[in-house]
Amino acid sequence: MRNKNQSLLSSEITPKAVFESRRELIKSAAAGAFGMALGPWFSREALAASPQALAATPNPSLMVKDDPTSYKYVTGYNNFYEFGTDKSDPAAYADSLQTRPWTVTIEGLVKKPVTLDIDALLKLAPMEERIYRMRCVEGWSMVIPWDGYSLSKLLNHVQPLGSAKYVEFISLADRKQMPGLKSQIIEWPYREGLRLDEAMNPLTLLTFGLYGEVLPKQNGAPVRIVVPWKYGFKSAKSIVKIRLTEEMPKTSWSQFDSREYGFYSNVNPLVDHPRWSQATERRIGDSKGVFAPKIKTQMFNGYADQVASMYAGMDLKKYY
Numbered sequence: 001m002r003n004k005n006q007s008l009l010s011s012e013i014t015p016k017a018v019f020e021s022r023r024e025l026i027k028s029a030a031a032g033a034f035g036m037a038l039g040p041w042f043s044r045e046a047l048a049a050s051p052q053a054l055a056a057t058p059n060p061s062l063m064v065k066d067d068p069t070s071y072k073y074v075t076g077y078n079n080f081y082e083f084g085t086d087k088s089d090p091a092a093y094a095d096s097l098q099t100r101p102w103t104v105t106i107e108g109l110v111k112k113p114v115t116l117d118i119d120a121l122l123k124l125a126p127m128e129e130r131i132y133r134m135r136c137v138e139g140w141s142m143v144i145p146w147d148g149y150s151l152s153k154l155l156n157h158v159q160p161l162g163s164a165k166y167v168e169f170i171s172l173a174d175r176k177q178m179p180g181l182k183s184q185i186i187e188w189p190y191r192e193g194l195r196l197d198e199a200m201n202p203l204t205l206l207t208f209g210l211y212g213e214v215l216p217k218q219n220g221a222p223v224r225i226v227v228p229w230k231y232g233f234k235s236a237k238s239i240v241k242i243r244l245t246e247e248m249p250k251t252s253w254s255q256f257d258s259r260e261y262g263f264y265s266n267v268n269p270l271v272d273h274p275r276w277s278q279a280t281e282r283r284i285g286d287s288k289g290v291f292a293p294k295i296k297t298q299m300f301n302g303y304a305d306q307v308a309s310m311y312a313g314m315d316l317k318k319y320y
Contacts, residue, residue, distance in 0.1 A: 056129040070285050102118040160196065
């Protein structure tokens with residue numbers, strides 16, 4: 001797929017100073033016992049003051065040291081096939097997406113099935129800022145400051161039954177709003193899934209914003225998940241339904257070609273995709289442009305300490 005954004009210059013990179021100053025302000029507010037107590041309320045106040053702001057308390061234990069990718073690249077270079085297959089299509093066409101009113105239904109093997117509107121979801125738990133690596137199966141990567149809270153907060157709210165083993169995510173599919181649905185590349189709506197223990201892992205983020213602002217529409221507004229140790233397509237966007245099941249759910253890309261897209265899709269430099277090596281990656285937005293050396297891909301995208309135990313004893317070449 002052609003990248004229309006290759007003409008972007010490093011000098012056009014989003015002013016990081018704006019982002020850093022906002023983080024410092026939030027850190028100051030959350031510093032100390034009094035500040036920690038006020039952290040969530042500070043976030044709510046900021047949200048109320050500006051409908052586009054989504055202040056969150058930084059979680060220092062979940063911030064990689066890599067330099068964040070510029071806002072311009074994060075919001076201008078996307079895979080979101082509901083709006084087209086070119087990397088620039090989501091930014092060009094996602095304005096048609098209506099993000100309010102918006103509800104998410106959580107159903108299936110839970111004690112308390114519920115449908116929550118987006119405002120209720122925003123208030124369900126304190127918002128955290130986390131800086132995660134994001135690795136695409138196509139061989140490129142970014143580093144993104146996300147805002148949200150662990151998906152486990154929502155799952156605990158609905159109380160999974162003992163028979164629940166998997167979590168299925170279903171995205172919006174509305175031809176009036178999403179011109180990409182005219183294509184037959186995959187069967188709509190977009191579906192993804194995780195094992196329940198993967199969904200409950202603290203790293204799995206129910207995400208409402210990035211760079212301290214509400215999610216841009218091209219990034220999966222108003223709510224998506226982010227699973228940083230898996231390839232990017234596992235992180236379903238614009239979610240309208242979450243279903244807990246006993247059977248492994250069918251997922252969109254594995255239905256397209258199960259040889260290329262397994263259910264697990266953990267980042268693994270030792271298992272190449274049939275069309276793309278996974279040994280190295282190109283960091284989008286590198287100031288050296290096309291001359292930037294590729295970087296080695298890390299097992300589980302660098303999150304092995306937090307997630308590898310979930311796959312102990314599994315043949316990761318078979319369960320890719």
